Amino acid sequence: MVMNTPDAPIVISDPIDSRDNEVRPFQIEGATDTADVRGRALRLGTVAEQILKAHNYPDPVAIILGEMLVLTGMLGSMMKFDGIVTLQTKSSGAVPMMVADYMRGADGIGKLRGYAEIDEQKLSTYGKNPSFNGLIGSKSGYLALTIDQGDDMERYQGIVELNGVSLSEVGRNYFLNSEQTPTEIRLSCGRDPVTNHWRAGGIMVQHLARGETGRERILDRETQEQWDRASILMSSVKTEELLDPQMDLDQLLFRLYHEDGVRVFEPAHMMHECRCSRERLQGVLKSFKDEDLSDMLTDEGTIDVNCQFCNSTYKFTPKEVKSI
Structure with a gap:
């Protein structure tokens, strides 16, 4: 006999016209014949609020976990197959472990969840505004990306040290060192000044070399200039723009890349769903x-x-x- 059910999850409805909780793939149209510059932009509204509010984390911890949810959602939405993408940090900091994972459902919607472990004693020593390094940044720590395609497939895992002053920088280092793919990433998480609900957003661009798989990446002058321009324009994005519910992702991408031309592809939607039962x-x-x-x-x-x-x-x- 079932004694009782778990507490009901936090339910917050989105407005009918909301463009939150979706990821938008895009391509810079100014790409040359020898290379692509492609990217993804993601915005989380109620999904971020539901996950972060469930634990009532201290704001500095919630901000990093919100950013990790965004990064996980962008990476997970790149999958061409069913599976689970997991990001996990481990360190000797005040947050010894943080985990976020993405699973694509049969309906095509990405299911996100995440949590953080906190060492309250260590956290109390950092004051009200601890740095990323103080919370999870540590030379002895690492960020692991795991891709699980099911029982019949071998799991993939890549690991990078937690070197950097932000999760964005750690993610960029991962792609540069593990994938040899020039990548720029901007992540943000914060409270909506009107509702006080958590919101999170991010954007990433990558230089993808065309040609045979495994060939050494060589950026000639033209493609290097194009990549530099794309990454510099992306770095101009403001935190408010990544989180602003009044500016949808299409408007944001047009603002950044309208001079070069930007092509957007069908968005993928996100929701919060835990797999416990x-x-x-x-x-x-x-x-x-x-x-x-x-x-x-x-x-x-x-x-x-x-x-x-x-x-x-x-x-x-x-x-x-x-x-x-």
């Missing part, structure tokens, strides 16, 4: 011994299991676990 957690509890289950009992005589991602709590009776 009673059935999955029951399977986990089934693996414990009786004495371990007894140690888990609360004063109310239940076994409470909390999902780190969505912060939902599931309650089970010992009898319910044994009956599986």
Whole structure:
């Protein structure tokens, strides 16, 4: 018998005409015949609010997690196959671990979730405005990108050190060192000044060499100038523009690249969805011994299991676990 269900998720409706929670792929039309400059822009509204509000993180932690959700959404939306893309940081900082993942559903909508572990004692030593390095930046730490295409496919994982003053810089270093792909990334997360809800946004551009796979990348003068121009224009984007609900992504891209011409492709939509369930957690509890289950009992005589991602709590009776 099910004793009760987890707390209902935070539900915030978007306006009918909202262009939030979508990623827009684009291409700079001024590209030469030997190279492409392509990119993605992403904006999260209610998705960022639902994920960050579920844990009520301190603002400095929520900001970085919001940026990680954006980066994960942009990378995940590049997949041409079904699978899960996960970004994870580990370090000795005040936030020893942060995780965000993306899974594309059968309906084509990207499902995002994320959470952060916090060392409260360390966090208290950094004051009200801790730096990125103070929270998760550390020479001993790393950012891992994992792509899981299912049981029949080998998992891919790339790792880069947490060198940089922002997640944007760490992400740029990852592509340069692991993929040898010149990349520029801008990420932002903050509270809406009107609603006080969390919003997040980002944009990335990449120089993709044409030709045979695996060939050494050589930028001639023309393609180097074009890449420099595209990256410089992208760097002019303002934080307010990445988060502004009144400026949709098409308007933002036109503002940045209208002189060169920009072609946009069909957007992909995002939503917050956790993959936890009673059935999955029951399977986990089934693996414990009786004495371990007894140690888990609360004063109310239940076994409470909390999902780190969505912060939902599931309650089970010992009898319910044994009956599986």
